[in-house]
Amino acid sequence: MEQFGYRPVYALSRGGHPESVHYGAVAVVDATGRLLASFADPYASTFLRSSAKPFQAMPFVMAGGVEHYGLTPAELALLCASHSGTDEHLAVLHGLMHKCQLDEEALLCGTHPPYHAPTAERLQRQGQPPTPGRHNCSGKHTGMLAYARLRGWEQDSYIDLQHPLQQEILALFAGMAEMKPADLAVGVDGCSAPNWAAPLYNTALAYARLSDPSGLPAAQAAACQQITAAMQSHPDMVAGPQRFDTDLMLAAPGRIVSKLGAEGYQAFGLPPGALAPGSHGVGIAIKIADGDARKWASHAVALEVLRQLGALDATTLAQLSAYGPVRPVTNWRGAEVGQAAPCFTLEQG
Numbered sequence: 001m002e003q004f005g006y007r008p009v010y011a012l013s014r015g016g017h018p019e020s021v022h023y024g025a026v027a028v029v030d031a032t033g034r035l036l037a038s039f040a041d042p043y044a045s046t047f048l049r050s051s052a053k054p055f056q057a058m059p060f061v062m063a064g065g066v067e068h069y070g071l072t073p074a075e076l077a078l079l080c081a082s083h084s085g086t087d088e089h090l091a092v093l094h095g096l097m098h099k100c101q102l103d104e105e106a107l108l109c110g111t112h113p114p115y116h117a118p119t120a121e122r123l124q125r126q127g128q129p130p131t132p133g134r135h136n137c138s139g140k141h142t143g144m145l146a147y148a149r150l151r152g153w154e155q156d157s158y159i160d161l162q163h164p165l166q167q168e169i170l171a172l173f174a175g176m177a178e179m180k181p182a183d184l185a186v187g188v189d190g191c192s193a194p195n196w197a198a199p200l201y202n203t204a205l206a207y208a209r210l211s212d213p214s215g216l217p218a219a220q221a222a223a224c225q226q227i228t229a230a231m232q233s234h235p236d237m238v239a240g241p242q243r244f245d246t247d248l249m250l251a252a253p254g255r256i257v258s259k260l261g262a263e264g265y266q267a268f269g270l271p272p273g274a275l276a277p278g279s280h281g282v283g284i285a286i287k288i289a290d291g292d293a294r295k296w297a298s299h300a301v302a303l304e305v306l307r308q309l310g311a312l313d314a315t316t317l318a319q320l321s322a323y324g325p326v327r328p329v330t331n332w333r334g335a336e337v338g339q340a341a342p343c344f345t346l347e348q349g
Contacts, residue, residue, distance in 0.1 A: 005041025006289040007344070010297040012329060014338035022297040023289040024264070026305055026346065027200035030280040031212040031272075033178065035201060037309065037346040043199040046287050047187060049261030050082045051203070052195060053140050054210060054227050055173040059165065060147035061223040062172075068150055069099045076230035077237035078139035082260060084240025085114025085134035092237060093133050093142065100146040107132035108159050109141045109191040116240055137191035139237075144193070161186060161194045170196060176209050176216075177202035190262060203267060204283035211257055211269030212281020228257050228269065244299050244323055251319040252312060260295075264288030266302045274311055282309075296340060300324025304342035 006023035013019055027042035029035055035042060057079040060066075066076055075096040083089040097103060111130040113120040123130070132138055141158075147165050148155045157163050167181075174181045179202050189195035211228055213221035231238050235249035238259070245258040257269040270282040284305060292298045304325040306312045312320075329338035 004289065005044035006287075007040040009039065009288070009301050009342060009344045010340065011343045012338060012340045014329060016338075019338065021343070022292060022301075024297070024301060024344075025200055025287050025289075026301070026344075027204040027285050028282060028305070028309065028346070029201055029204035029208050029284075030282050031205075031208040031215065032280055033205055034280075035349055036275075036282065037348055038201075039344045039346050042201045042204075044287065045185065045197050045199045046265065047185075047189075047195050047197045047261070047263070048203055048267070049189060049195060049263060049265050050137070051259045051261035051265050051267040051285075052173070053080045053082070053137075053259060054231070054257070055176065055206065056080075056140055056169050056193075057143050057227060058172055058220070058223050059168040060143050060150070061226050062219050063147065063150060065143075065147055065150055066226060069146060071096065071099065073230040074234045074237050075099075076226065077234040079143035080227060080231055080259070081139045081238045082115075082136040082245075083139060083237060084116035084119070084243060085130075085136065086116045086119050086240055089237065089240065090133050093138055096139070096142055096146075100142065100149065102142060102145050102149070104131055104133045104138075106145055106155065107135070107138055107141045109135045109137045109193070111135055115243075135191065137189075137193070141191065141193065159193045166194050170194070172220075173198075173206060176206040178205060200285040200287060204285040207257070207267050207269040207283030207285065208281050209283070211271050211283065214272075228271075231257050231259075244295070244302075247320060247323070251316050256306075256311070260298070262291075264290065264292035264298045266298050268302070268306070270311055275309060282311075284309075296324075296327065300327060300340065301342055301344075304344075305346065308346050 009024035010022040025040035025044045028037040114134045170181045185197040213224035235246045239245040248258045266286045268284040326341040328336045
């Protein structure tokens with residue numbers, strides 16, 4: 001993995017002996033573009049996946065879509081979400097769709113069982129198949145369709161890379177990340193919308209500016225403030241019950257914007273003053289190289305990064321201890337047989 005820019009970040013032991021290790025990389029950047037800290041290669045390039053969602057919603061917000069359709073902060077948060085598909089999420093989505101004169105049939109995200117296991121189990125017992133509205137990306141897709149409707153653009157092709165709304169999204173993110181749109185490697189996400197790869201440094205920079213937009217044009221800065229305020233005031237919409245993004249933002253209200261992405265990606269935005277009085281806003285981008293299917297490593301590494309930066313105090317970390325940074329390894333009888341823990345130290349600059 002080291003030839004790809006990744007180094008060990010999280011190790012599991014059993015009986016005091018090493019058993020397995022996850023590799024990763026971290027970039028911590030402030031809103032001026034200064035690389036504050038890193039581990040492994042902060043310029044490793046990888047897909048943001050759902051960590052891109054706040055930026056995918058931004059052209060809609062900048063165009064006055066929130067005001068035009070009369071969206072609530074909870075509905076705006078759902079546009080940036082990887083929600084769990086609970087009944088509460090579906091109700092907010094349907095309210096959003098009603099305002100935008102849309103229905104689930106227009107969504108091109110596909111279907112999957114709700115992330116919320118009790119909801120998925122109930123629907124299965126009732127013989128109800130998954131619908132697009134329960135898809136974790138349904139809010140994002142509704143926002144895209146609402147924007148296309150607002151601008152009078154073709155709606156059936158809203159997920160095509162050449163569609164003007166997708167081109168606007170790419171250009172906006174590239175600008176916030178100090179890149180050229182042509183330098184973004186573009187692929188297709190699990191929900192069929194375009195997604196892009198960028199160096200961790202550049203994504204961290206974009207998240208820093210999302211949380212500290214003072215250097216951006218007025219309309220863009222206002223959109224950043226709307227989006228971060230909505231996500232922070234309604235973290236239950238951004239993910240869901242017993243989900244990392246939701247629990248972290250609940251434990252640190254107003255102090256962080258948290259957005260996971262598939263395949264072991266995690267991004268944060270910290271507001272000005274979060275690390276020290278008078279400090280600029282900070283963005284953090286983390287990638288676990290193996291994709292981290294169980295999310296153990298990405299959650300624990302994320303908390304360890306925040307701990308090493310001094311962004312979370314001991315009380316907040318204790319509230320989040322179920323996610324790490326250090327976790328016991330247990331067997332099927334519940335006996336503790338080992339430990340899983342971060343194994344890295346951030347390097348300055």
